[in-house]
Amino acid sequence: MSGSALSWTYSVFRNFLKRIFSREFLIFLFFLLLSSSFWLIITLNETYEKEIAIRVELVNVPRNVVVTNDMTDTVRFTVRDKGYTIATYLYGHHFTPIRINFQQYADGKGHGVVPVADVQRLILAQLYNSSKIVSVKTDAIEFFYNYGQHKKVPVRMLGRVNPGGDYYLAMTQFSPDSVTVYASKRTLDSIREAYTVRQNITGLSEPRDFTVQLRHIRGAKFEPGTVTMKLFPDIMTEEVVEVPIEPQNVPEDKIMRIFPPKIGVKFVVGVNQLKRMPKDRVTKALLPEGFKVYVDYREIANNQSERCHVFVGRSPSNVRNARVVTDEVDYLIESR
Numbered sequence: 543m544s545g546s547a548l549s550w551t552y553s554v555f556r557n558f559l560k561r562i563f564s565r566e567f568l569i570f571l572f573f574l575l576l577s578s579s580f581w582l583i584i585t586l587n588e589t590y591e592k593e594i595a596i597r598v599e600l601v602n603v604p605r606n607v608v609v610t611n612d613m614t615d616t617v618r619f620t621v622r623d624k625g626y627t628i629a630t631y632l633y634g635h636h637f638t639p640i641r642i643n644f645q646q647y648a649d650g651k652g653h654g655v656v657p658v659a660d661v662q663r664l665i666l667a668q669l670y671n672s673s674k675i676v677s678v679k680t681d682a683i684e685f686f687y688n689y690g691q692h693k694k695v696p697v698r699m700l701g702r703v704n705p706g707g708d709y710y711l712a713m714t715q716f717s718p719d720s721v722t723v724y725a726s727k728r729t730l731d732s733i734r735e736a737y738t739v740r741q742n743i744t745g746l747s748e749p750r751d752f753t754v755q756l757r758h759i760r761g762a763k764f765e766p767g768t769v770t771m772k773l774f775p776d777i778m779t780e781e782v783v784e785v786p787i788e789p790q791n792v793p794e795d796k797i798m799r800i801f802p803p804k805i806g807v808k809f810v811v812g813v814n815q816l817k818r819m820p821k822d823r824v825t826k827a828l829l830p831e832g833f834k835v836y837v838d839y840r841e842i843a844n845n846q847s848e849r850c851h852v853f854v855g856r857s858p859s860n861v862r863n864a865r866v867v868t869d870e871v872d873y874l875i876e877s878r
Contacts, residue, residue: 591622591676594631596665597639600685607644610652610686610724610763617683619665620676627670640664642683652726652761656683686761692724695733697769700757701741705775709747712776712812712860716769725762736764738771746775776812778862783807785830787852787871792839797876800837805852806867807833815860832858835866842873849873 595618603609617640621631631637640661647654662678669675697716705711721736738754752771756764785807789798807830811819820829834856842850849870857864 588625589622590625590628591620592628592632593618593620593679594637596637596668598661598683599639599641600644601641603644603687606689607687608690608692608724608763610688610726610761611684612758612763613685614680614683617661617665618679619662620679621669621673622676623670623673627672631669631673637668642685644685644687647685648687652686652688654685654687658682686726688724688726690724691727691730692722693730693733694720694722695736696720697756698735698737699741699754699771700737700739701743703741703743703746703773705746706744707747708777709775710778710812710862711746711773712815713774715772715774717772718766718769721756721769722765723759723762724765725759729759729761733759733762738769741771743773746773749774774814776814778810779813779816780808780810781816781828782867783809783828783830783833785833785835788834788836790836790838795878796839797878798837798839799874799876801872801874805835805871807835807854807857807864808867809857809861809864811861819858832856833864837871837873842875 595616598613598615598617600609600613621628641664642656644654647656649655658678658680661680661683662675665675665678697719699714699716703711703714723730723733723736725733737757739757741752741754743752750773752773753768754771755768783806784804786804787800787802789800792798820831821827822829834854836853836855837850838853841847850873851869852866852871854864854866
């Protein structure tokens with residue numbers, strides 16, 4: 543760039559700055575700042591209400607005590623004061639946590655209650671004299687505790703799982719499969735299982751892991767409070783297995799013979815579950831392990847019918863809708 547061009551550029555820039563920082567502009571800027579300052583002073587001198595949060599801590603808890611509930615860890619309160627004081631609380635004042643003295647509020651029977659009035663008093667101790675508390679947004683703070691009483695309970699799912707399509711829920715696994723619960727003896731005696739918070743899962747077509755929380759019970763604490771839940775969907779298929787028929791309730795002086803001695807049982811099972819079911823090594827046919835089919839001698843003794851009904855008494859836990867292919871068979875009663 544030539545010297546004349548640089549000189550021209552400098553001249554234009556200097557004239558531009560002169561226009562911006564002219565005497566009239568500086569006067570305008572001064573009065574603008576002055577009026578803004580007056581507005582800010584007037585605004586901050588007004589009375590306002592503001593909601594503020596403050597942490598809560600339970601202190602002086604003996605080493606042999608277990609707190610068995612999730613006590614409120616934050617209290618929100620509304621304070622009224624001049625704007626500049628409110629601004630100090632929001633941007634300059636650091637509130638220390640409210641310290642609840644365990645020894646002061648524990649009743650010796652596993653329970654403690656901190657009245658709202660005491661909470662308000664502890665908050666006021668950290669406010670300026672000019673400030674007033676309008677409201678405290680909490681009920682009385684309560685805590686439960688014991689001296690180590692606990693037991694282990696299994697984890698169960700609460701809710702429902704709808705895989706959709708031809709899938710069904712074949713299996714549910716939890717890790718860990720049991721948790722430790724701390725509570726008073728009365729509460730411990732009433733707890734048999736730890737349930738997850740309610741689940742509503744749809745569209746499941748492959749195994750998935752979920753991290754789920756355990757359902758809260760008042761006055762009880764679960765450790766851990768969350769578990770991993772693994773769901774195993776499977777495709778349903780219908781199969782048939784030949785199961786021996788067992789006579790029941792036959793008198794010792796009688797023999798009850800069934801024709802045929804075996805009957806087909808239809809059932810629905812997942813494809814992956816079917817692969818794990820026991821089979822004959824030679825024929826590869828399904829073995830009737832876990833199935834029980836029976837006839838009841840008392841039925842024919844009372845009714846003298848020519849045929850007797852067949853009932854499914856038991857089936858493996860991983861199969862569904864087990865039923866016999868025909869519900870009647872022939873029989874013969876002989877004396878010993």
